[in-house]
Amino acid sequence: MRLKQKTEIIPDYDQKIKQVTADIAKTKKIIDQLSLIRIGLFLTEILFFVLLLRSADDSLRTLIQICLLLPVIAFAFVVRRQSQLDREIDYKKQLLWIYQNEWNILNGAANGYDHGKAFESELHPYTSDLDIFGASSLFALINRCSTKSGNKLLAKNFAEKSTREKILRRQEAIKEIRDKIAETYSFRANLHGYDPDKIEQIKIQLKHQLGAQLEFVKGSFLRFYVKMVPYVSIVLILAALLISGAFWKVLALLVVIHIGWNVLLGSKINKVFYSFGGSSNLLNGYASAILWTENQNWKSSYTLDLLDSKIPVSKEIKGLTKIIENFDARLNIIVGGVLNALLLWDLKCCINLDIWYKSSSKDVISALDHLGDFEELISLATTAYNQPDWVFPVLSDGFSLSGIQIGHPLINENLRVSNDFHLEAKPTVDIVTGSNMAGKSTFLRTLGINMVLAYAGAPVCAETMQLSVFSINTYMRIKDSLNESTSTFKAELNRLKMILDNVVKDKDTFVLIDEMLRGTNSRDKYLGSKVFIQKLIAEKTPALFATHDLQLADLIIDHSETVRNFHFDIQITAGEMKFDYLLKLGPCKTFNAAILLKEIGLTLD
Known part of the structure; x- marks a missing residue:
């Protein structure tokens, strides 16, 4: 294609x-x-x-x-x-x-699907700093999931470390779906517009409750009688019409018995009905979506693993839908009353539901769960289709991270400035200096958010990208907490401890830090940053360290093999600042604080 x-x-x-x-x-x-x-x-x-x-x-x-x-x-x-x-x-x-x-x-x-605010967590190693969840986030850009399971799975794949093998299999599946994207719109339309809580309620009912709720219709006499009652009612009606009016009295007695029986079992019938009642349209839509997954000629192993039923589950759901549609007849007082009086209609529906439950429920539960898997893959495949300039990264076995023209996916392409970046063959701590607003923080987030996309199996906003699988840890937006009586400095220490613990536990950690220890004095800030960088060097942990502190750039003197300097600068023309937002080698030489202070009436000597 x-x-x-x-x-x-x-x-x-x-x-x-x-x-x-x-x-x-x-x-x-x-x-x-x-x-x-x-x-x-x-x-x-x-x-x-x-x-x-x-x-x-x-x-x-x-x-x-x-x-x-x-x-x-x-x-x-x-x-x-x-x-x-x-x-x-x-x-x-x-x-x-x-x-x-x-x-x-x-x-x-804005995307009309959920933006993932429920998944936000400032305690996560990177999602808050990299704008993964919430308004104007990566999740808000990518998500095309209507079901709760699809939303949760997409959030999980953005927030948890994966393996190279799984990422490659997901890439294959996403490419396959991208190539048949025109066929996915009907799948999405069949799932959209329904209350996601309702299908979750049905899944819980099928998994944990329905079997016990239907115990009251398992008796052999009840089943035999409900099966025979239509014939009994027809015989009595014909006999009353053709033989003798006395049969009307027998039929009336039978009707009274049936009504009494329904009243006696009413609470149990209602418990079953109100778990499914009115959901026939929803289940029809879900059945159509499942039928779509069954009718595709899938090639990728990742997608084929999602189809774990040997029989067409869509037909099984259609069978459930038919039972529920029949059950809904009780919502019409007159129709429901006549059907129950003559045919024990509610009991018949419960018995049919029990028969269906024993034969089909496990396959249906699995298929309903897997709808979320397909939605999540379609979300990433739709992005791949809509952004043909993005590329699927190469996943490396060894230590690797390099990219050409890496851009931030959340910045409009007309405003986006892309940069090249390459790690050395061995871990280094890369110190990025530069002026305020020059692009340091955006560059760190650009690299991090594209790594998140890559590990989800998605294309990245770059011309080319190759990387190995890292555990991402970030330190960017550190806030105090009045509720927890936590100062900014204490919150920073907590974050640093988390990073250090993770660095020791996982040797494949990659660290992104933006202006460390803002909550203390400049001397302690410098010394603390210095020892932290030395710790990362000792642990052989690759890192990007954005800072205004030029003294840290001098660490390259004692660590020429393990420290690199980069910078973002400004051009000053006739007292006006211009930013090109391009990453350059070496420490920064030009800063803009004096110009900005002068604009508000303060002049530095």
């Missing part, structure tokens, strides 16, 4: 939006026409009824009686067709939302 160029993608979404909008309008027009037909059939039924009242007792009357059935039958077909079209419109509205959302994201608007 030829990947679309960036200039083709937005117009393609434009076209899809126009097409679906036109389809919705066309379908609505048909529904309006069917509504008029329903009114016509209703009026026709009234007309036949009037004719029946005025007709004599002859063959014409018999014909009119037959004709009375025709509008009713036609009305039933029209209602059924209208219901199908209503569901079709609901689906197309979700599909329109999907296309519109992609168009919005590519044009700089």
Whole structure:
């Protein structure tokens, strides 16, 4: 499959939006026409009824009686067709939302999916500092998950260390889905628009509760009687009509017994029903999504492992949906009352549910869980499709990190400045100096956030990138906490201890630090930073260390093999500052504090 160029993608979404909008309008027009037909059939039924009242007792009357059935039958077909079209419109509205959302994201608007605020944690080694979760985050840019399991899985793959083997398998799966991205929109539309808590409730019900709740229908006599009761009711009705009116009394007694039986078991029936009631549309949508996963000719081993059922699970869910649709008949007091009185309808539905549960529930639970896996892969594959200039990084066995034109994925491409960066063959601590606002912090976050993307199996915002698997640790946004009576300095010490502990536990740690020990005096800040860098050197831990303290750049004198200096500078023309945001070798020589202070009326000698 030829990947679309960036200039083709937005117009393609434009076209899809126009097409679906036109389809919705066309379908609505048909529904309006069917509504008029329903009114016509209703009026026709009234007309036949009037004719029946005025007709004599002859063959014409018999014909009119037959004709009375025709509008009713036609009305039933029209209602059924209208219901199908209503569901079709609901689906197309979700599909329109999907296309519109992609168009919005590519044009700089917010993603309509969850932005992952629930996963934020300042205690995590890097997610808070690198803007992984929350508003305007990586998660907010990438996420295309409607289910809770999909959101959790995407968050997990952004927040936990992986292995090279798993990353490579995920890359293969994401590339495969990217190449069939046009087919994923229907999958997403079938899952979007439903309450994610409802499906979680159903999964919990299937896993832990339903078996015990259905114990009351396991008796052999009850099952036999419920199976036979339709025949008993039909025989009694026919006997009453054709033989003797006495059979009406027997039927009435039977109805009273049935109603009493339903009342007696009502609390148990309700417990089963209210776990599933009204969820037939949701399950139909999920069944369609699962059917999509079953019908694809998957090649990647990672995706094939998600299809662990030997039978079509979509059919099993359709079977559950049919039972629930039948069960929903009890919501109509008149229909439900008649069905329970004559057929013990609720008990029949519970028995059918128990039969289904024994044969199909395990496969369905697994398939529902795996929907989140597909959503998570589709999220990353959609980003790969929408950003054809991004590349899948090369995962190295040995110590490695290098990239050409690495850019920050959360910065608009028209404003983004990209940089090259390469580690040496052995670990070094790279000290990055420079002026305020020159780009030090952004560069550290650029490197870190692209590493997170790489380890999730996703493409990175770069021209090329090669890296080995590191545990990322960061020290950037350190805040005090009034609730925990923690000063800024204490919070900084806690963060440093966490990093040091992780460095000792995991020799593949990579550290990103932005201006260490802000909460203490300049002398202690320098000495503390110096000993921390020396500790990282001793542990052979690679690090980028952004600082305003030029003295730290002198560490290269005593550690020429393990310390490197980089900087971001400014150009001053006619007293005005200009930033190019480009990483350069060596320590910084130009700073902007004096110029900024002068702008507010303070002059340094």
